[in-house]
Amino acid sequence: MLYEQDKKDYYGFNDDFFVVSDAKPIADSNIYLRRTKLATLAGLKIIRIHDFRHSCASLLINKGANIQVVAKYLGHTKIEETLKTYSHLFISTLDEIINVIDTLEDNKTDD
Numbered sequence: 001m002l003y004e005q006d007k008k009d010y011y012g013f014n015d016d017f018f019v020v021s022d023a024k025p026i027a028d029s030n031i032y033l034r035r036t037k038l039a040t041l042a043g044l045k046i047i048r049i050h051d052f053r054h055s056c057a058s059l060l061i062n063k064g065a066n067i068q069v070v071a072k073y074l075g076h077t078k079i080e081e082t083l084k085t086y087s088h089l090f091i092s093t094l095d096e097i098i099n100v101i102d103t104l105e106d107n108k109t110d111d
Contacts, residue, residue: 057082061089 031049039046053074060070071082 057086058089061086 035049036046057070057074060073061067067082067086068079070086071079074082076082
């Protein structure tokens with residue numbers, strides 16, 4: 001089993017860089033500068049880099065992505081962590097389920 005430092009060395013993790021796919025590492029300062037520049041040019045509020053992660057997860061869930069896949073994509077070891085963090089997004093899904101059940105009941109009475 002790899003220890004935490006071994007994992008960082010093996011996977012090329014470093015606190016000062018982000019690695020995207022097989023590309024060369026990008027210094028975190030470049031990401032912050034690019035985010036600030038592009039948000040300012042677009043007239044958008046500047047959000048934390050971590051908020052992009054939440055936005056991505058929220059979009060995936062709202063588009064119907066499998067929660068287990070989203071959890072894996074986010075690197076959560078337990079699906080409960082993902083469900084706890086994003087449970088508020090499933091309220092509309094619950095409403096949809098109730099509508100389906102109501103529709104089934106309506107169809108049953110029509111017969």
